Amino acid sequence: MHNMTKKVTISFDDKTIELPLIVGSEGERAIDISSLRAKTGLITLDSGYANTASCLSSITFIDGEKSILNYRGYPIKMLAEGYDFISIAWLLIFGELPTTEERSSFRKILTKEELLHENLLHHFKAFPDYGHPMAMLSAVVNSMGCYDQTLLEAGHPKDFLLSASIIISKIRTIAACTYRKSMGLPLNYPNPAHSYSANFLHMMFSLPHKEHVPNPDAVKALDLFFLLHADHEQNCSCSTVRMVGSSNASIFASVSAGISALWGPLHGGANAAVIEMLESIQNGEHTIDELLELVKQKKKKLMGFGHRVYKNIDPRANLLKTAAENLLEKLKIADPLLDIAMELYEKATKDSYCIEKNLHPNVDFYSGIVLRALNIPVNMFPVMFAIGRTPGWIAHWHEGQLNDKKIQRPRQVYVGETLRSL
Numbered sequence: 001m002h003n004m005t006k007k008v009t010i011s012f013d014d015k016t017i018e019l020p021l022i023v024g025s026e027g028e029r030a031i032d033i034s035s036l037r038a039k040t041g042l043i044t045l046d047s048g049y050a051n052t053a054s055c056l057s058s059i060t061f062i063d064g065e066k067s068i069l070n071y072r073g074y075p076i077k078m079l080a081e082g083y084d085f086i087s088i089a090w091l092l093i094f095g096e097l098p099t100t101e102e103r104s105s106f107r108k109i110l111t112k113e114e115l116l117h118e119n120l121l122h123h124f125k126a127f128p129d130y131g132h133p134m135a136m137l138s139a140v141v142n143s144m145g146c147y148d149q150t151l152l153e154a155g156h157p158k159d160f161l162l163s164a165s166i167i168i169s170k171i172r173t174i175a176a177c178t179y180r181k182s183m184g185l186p187l188n189y190p191n192p193a194h195s196y197s198a199n200f201l202h203m204m205f206s207l208p209h210k211e212h213v214p215n216p217d218a219v220k221a222l223d224l225f226f227l228l229h230a231d232h233e234q235n236c237s238c239s240t241v242r243m244v245g246s247s248n249a250s251i252f253a254s255v256s257a258g259i260s261a262l263w264g265p266l267h268g269g270a271n272a273a274v275i276e277m278l279e280s281i282q283n284g285e286h287t288i289d290e291l292l293e294l295v296k297q298k299k300k301k302l303m304g305f306g307h308r309v310y311k312n313i314d315p316r317a318n319l320l321k322t323a324a325e326n327l328l329e330k331l332k333i334a335d336p337l338l339d340i341a342m343e344l345y346e347k348a349t350k351d352s353y354c355i356e357k358n359l360h361p362n363v364d365f366y367s368g369i370v371l372r373a374l375n376i377p378v379n380m381f382p383v384m385f386a387i388g389r390t391p392g393w394i395a396h397w398h399e400g401q402l403n404d405k406k407i408q409r410p411r412q413v414y415v416g417e418t419l420r421s422l
Ligand code: ACO
Pocket: 048, 265, 266, 267, 268, 270, 295, 300, 301, 302, 303, 304, 305, 306, 307, 308, 309, 357, 359, 362, 363, 364
């Protein structure tokens, strides 16, 4: 998979050393600096890890210049058109699309694991109604680890499928509970007759006197939303999961940490920030032109634009744009925010600042429109992202357990006070 025969020569002071050049299966080249300090006394400094690969990985490939996103070698568009979220979860975690039998037995385990332990449900009584759903989600996912001590060990292959299934299935139940809690509504039990995504909508919206019958178009759009968020290689939350897992912390603790990392507005919180930005235009706080001017003056960020890896359009953004348009049409919803988003897209992509900085819409630019059409409130947006991202976190946690032999522990360049006396 990677070729280490080539070397890179580095000269420093009067020393010249050779370091191995690693070549990935898609041709990406990396200098293996693991022996740099031993050979020269030097370390590297790379703020935000923008030029640092933290691991070798076989799960997801992104070429940000060419708008390519492949899960296990398959283009995202192909997968989005032919498969559902559960099959993609299997693909990410186990490396191959499931056979009919594997798909059906995976579905059975997920259904079996969809209920929360009754004691776990009591956690929701103790949270304040105004508590943020992401805080509850992270806390309850971590607490799940208390209910089966055997699953707390690092990467045991026999129990791995069970641990993965427990998290993928129950995170949807927990997520719906966080919403019900914040609305002062009774918590709903899952209904095994529903598909993964329909079951989530049932748990969100069914009332004691009125069962919510999920609309098939809504279910399809939600499943696509989850699928498109399922993995995105070594982003902030994924790297967090791998880092926590590198200390041999359990899969529950690691995924819980990933949820916390996802919460921030520069990562999973961005889709909510996009809606706030579009609303600020809708309520007349500023026009699109004024917003773009503020962006140029660095007084505001254009939320839902820009990406560390994509310097071209995010392929997920295109798929979600189409999904948003179809869903609004099917559900006969006229959302003025979509019109504002389209106008902003037109103006921003022709704007000299955005062109110069290579700012294109990312997945979050349209995802909020889809979630609004599904009646998901804005404070639940990062929770929705977390449900979708869970298979990716699990796949990376597992890959890390199998391949990463060292605890992750970066160095630093100390710039504080030198030794001083009191
Ligand atoms: N609006 C305005 N300017 C931007 C934006 C933006 N959205 N994104 C980048 N820039 C500018 C930066 O100010 C910087 O300008 P400079 O060269 O004058 O210093 C330049 O473009 C390079 O940007 P960086 O911040 O170095 O890019 P980085 O890779 O660190 O950040 C990030 C990526 C965090 C996604 C950034 O583009 C951003 O904040 N976007 C808005 C938030 C957002 O949409 N996040 C979702 C990301 S996708 C996801 O998590 C699913």
